[in-house]
Amino acid sequence: MYIPDQRLKDAWVLGKPIQLLALTAIYLYFVKKLGPQLMEKRKPLEIKKIMMAYDILQVVLNAYVSWEALLSLLKGNWRCNAIDYSDDPFALRQLWIGKCYFWLKILDLLDTVFFVLRKSYRQISFLHLYHHSVMLLGMWYGVTYFCGGDSLWVACVNGFVHTIMFLYYFLAAYDASWKNNLTVKKTLTQIQLVQFLFFTLKFSQLFIQKDCMYPKIASILFVPQNLFMSALFMDFYLKSYVYKVKKS
Template sequence: MSVVLKNLYHGYFWIFDELSDVRTSNLLFSSPFSIIAVMVIYVHAVKIWGPKLMENRQPYNIKNIIMTYDILQILLNTYISVQALRQVAIIQIDCGAIDWSDNPKSLEQLSIMKYFFGLKLVDLVETIFFVLRKSYRQISFLHVYHHAGMVLCSYLGFRFFGGGLSLWLPMLNGFVHVVMFVYYFLTAVDSSWKQSTAFKRTLTQIQLIQFGVFIVVYGSVFFRKCEYPSFACYLFVPQNVFMILLFGDFYLKTYVFSKSKNVKNAK
C-alpha cells in the first residue's frame, strides 16, 4: 500500500510540476484539487443543495440580473474570440505548436487561455440562475456535463497547453457563446423569442458544427508530424465526440423525432 501511495505522490508531482506549464504554477486555480472542489460544489449546488433550498420558496424574479449577465457574457466572449482569432491567424493554423517561452506573443496566447478558463467558471453561474428560477428541467445531464466538461478542458488548456492549436477552443467556443447569449438576451427582453424553434435549432446546429471542427482540428494531429502535444488530442477528441453524441441525441429528440410525431398526430 505504501508503494502505491508513494507512486501516486510522485506521479502527481511529475504531472503537475514537470509536465504542466511552469508559467501557470503559481496562478489561482493552478492546483487540480481546486478544480475538483469547484466541480463537486457545483454539482451538489445545482442538483441537491439548491433545489432543497428553493423547495418552499417561490421562483426569484432575476430578469434584470440575467440580462446584465447575458450582456457581460456577450462582451467577454466577443473579446476572447477575437483575441484568439488574432493569434490563430499568425500561427500555423492547422498544427500550431505551443511556445513555452516568456516572449510577449506566447504570454499573450497563455493569457487568452487563462481568461477563457476564467470565463468557463463564470458560465457555471447560469445554472445557479436556473435553480433560483426553479427551472429544473433545464438542469439536465447534458447541461451539467457540458459546463463541467468545458471547465475541465479549459483548465487543461490553460495549465498544460497554453497556446498554439489550443487557441481554436476559445476562438470557436467564444463565438458560439456570443450567438447563444444574444439569443438568451433576446428571450429575456421579449419572451416571444422563446417560441422561435428555428433559432434554437440553428443554435444547436452551430454547437454540433463546433464539436465537429474540434474533432477535425485536434484529430488531424494524429496523422501528421506536428509539434502540438498529441496527448492533448487524446483528451479533446473523445470529449468532443461524446459532446456530439449528447447534443446529437438532444437535437434528434427535440427537432426531428418530435416534429415527425407532431406531423403524424396531426393526420
C-alpha cells in the first residue's frame, strides 16, 4: 500500500486532499458560475499585456522544469528509474522538480480565469476544463505518491510541450498573423498527440518490464487516463483541422 511522501508534510496542497479539492472546487465554481455572473454586465477586460507577461512567465518556468527533469533523467537508466523516497540530495532534487511541476499546474488555471475576464466563454470547452482539472488532480496524486524516478518523464516532456505552447500564445498576442496561422495551430496539436503516444508507450513499458521497481500502480492509473486524453485531443484535431478543411 502506498502512502503519501512524508517529505511533503509541510508542502502547500501536496499531500493534503482537502486543500486540493477546495482549490479545484473554487476553480470550477468561479469559471462556471461566479466569474460569468460578475462579468455579465461588464465589458471584457483588456488584459492583453498581463496575458503576454503570463505567457513569458510560463515559457521560462516550463523550460526550467523540463530542463531540470531532463538533467535528472540523464543521470539515470533509460529503461527504468525507481523512485527514491530518501533525503539523499539527488532524491530531494527530484522532489523539488515534481513540486515545481505541480505548482505550474495550479498556475495553468489562470488560463481559464483570463477567458472569463475576457468573456471568451467559447474557449472554456469540456476538453479545456477536463484537461486542467484532471491534470491538477492527477499531478497532485503523482507528486504526492510517486515523485521521482520515471515520473519525471511527465515533467520533462509536458514541460517542453507547454514551453512551445506558451511561446506560441505570446507570439499570437503580439502578432495576429501567428494567431491565424492554421499550420502552426495544427502542428501544436500534433505535438500534443505525439506526447500522449510517448507517455502511453513509456509507461506501458514500465508496467511490462518485470525487473523494474517503478510502481506498477502508477502505470495502471496513468495509461488509461492518457489514452482518454489522446481520444479527446484526436477528436478536437479531426474536427478542427480535418473535417472542417474538407467541408470548406
